[in-house]
Amino acid sequence: MPAIGKLDRRVTIQRASWQQNExxxxxxxxxxxxTLWAMRADVRDGERLAAGEVGSRLQARFTVRAFSTTRTVTPADRLRHESAVWDILGVKETAGGRNRFIEITAVRDADA
Incomplete structure (x- = not known):
């Protein structure tokens, strides 16, 4: 469970609405x-080889306060932090958080 002072990163959760084009x-x-304050902990980084191109990925865990809105976050949503878009992999209540904090695991291309 993080101390409130460790929530020092500004993040925005975004949700898609789908429409069909012509x-x-x-x-x-x-x-x-x-948009809320979060704590960021980098989990891993790595390279991957896909279609003959090398790219790198960064994975991090963002811990945010649990609100009615943050409890609705799913992997269908995405997270913006420091102008980068992160794909959400999973969302869970933190250990010992007693529904006070939510942990969001997300990845992004390190090249972006």
């Missing part, structure tokens, strides 16, 4: 759900 393709339009 070709029948689904297009996501992202809107802000909530």
């Amino acid at each position: 070709f029948g393709e689904d297009i996501a339009s992202w809107s802000e759900v909530i």
